[in-house]
Amino acid sequence: MPEILEVEAARRVLEERALNREIAKVHAPDTWFMKRGTTAPALRHALVGNAFTAARRRGKQIILDTENPDVRVGVHLGMSGRVLVDDEEAGDPLVYASNLRMVKWHRFGVHFADGGDFMLRDPRRLGAVELDPDERRLGPDAMTLTFAQLDHALAKRIAPIKAVLMDQHRIAGLGNLLVDESLWRAGIAPGRLTFTIDPAERKVLHKAIRTTLRTLDRRGGSHTGDMPRGLDAPCPRDGAPLRRDKVAGRTTYWCAVHQH
DNA sequence: GATGACCTGTGA
DNA sequence: TCACAGGTCATC
Structure with missing residues (x-):
């Protein structure tokens, strides 16, 4: 679904609701979803105890900056990805036929220390998460x-x-x-x-x-x-x-x- | 560059 | 069962 307009809507929600919240846990169950050598342990190491400080976007690529200037997380929605913050749909007015709470579709996300979370739901698994995305590709x-x-x-x-x-x-x-x-x-x-x-x-x-x-x-x-x-x-x-x-x-x- | 591959869900 | 889906990547 997402082209630049949907990605921008998702970015805005992240900016409004996911910044400056301490990350307590990383949800990264899907090896396939992590690209360019990114691994679950690497994401944990980079993010636990850290917090996002900015949600940027270039084209369809979302980039999350953190308190550690060396840690940036690239998030891509692929064909069917959607951002959820605190269990709510992020800025996408599209009505999905089956908008069930399919936890198995949560390919990546973080749990905040305050109890909320940010999740990327992507049924088709064509999205991606990676550390240190190369923005010059775009x-x-x-x-x-x-x-x-x-x-x-x-x-x-x-x-x-x-x-x-x-x-x-x-x-x-x-x-x-x-x-x-x-x-x-x-x-x-x-x-x-x-x-x-x-x-x-x-x-x-x-x-x-x-x-x-x-x-x-x-x-x-x-x-x-x-x-x-x-x-x-x-x-x-x-x-x-x-x-x-x-x-x-x-x-x-x-x-x-x-x-x- | 065009082509097919990747992966999974939905609707005809 | 099949065709199709708003993206990207490797391969010829």
Whole structure:
């Protein structure tokens, strides 16, 4: 579920509710979930007696700083991750079909000395926790993307525009839904080869990305776009039946009439 | 770069 | 039973 808007909502909850609380216990039962050599003992050693002091975000990566400047924890929500603080859902308005208290879905978390906790629930296990995440892997954050940054990200690319926009190394934060919505608003076909997009179109695209992020954030998430995600659903702009294709390996909806 | 793999749940 | 899911990674 999470693209940058949902991750930002989760980050905000962590910032509001999980900072400056002493960590008494670490919950890290899932070896698979810990990436890049991170282990449960290492997490315990780093976190017990410590406290988070900041919840930052770059793209879809959440970074928790602690009182120990050498200890930073990277948290990724993957496809199905959600943050829970003190047993409450964190800032995600989506209604999940089965929102049961599935403790076995708690892939990582901490218990605070005050009795509360922060848990990462992730049924699909495609999220991750790691110590000392490498933030340099990620491009400029989509929420604050300037035109110059976008222009640079697109420079000399041959790949379809959708693939470039979803490449976290170039721009961090845009996922499948936000990219489809942005391209639909910009009137650019997802399979369009990036180098053919002229400066005027880049301006339009930049504006569309900004508007999409702002609007969908206000509405409550990545799934609240104007373009319906359904084969043959009418395009709200011109009534043409929407197409469904695979672009950059992902299911893509678009309007062949107004997106070129 | 495109492709498939990773893992598990949900709904048709 | 099958297709699909809002992400990322390794591999050709």
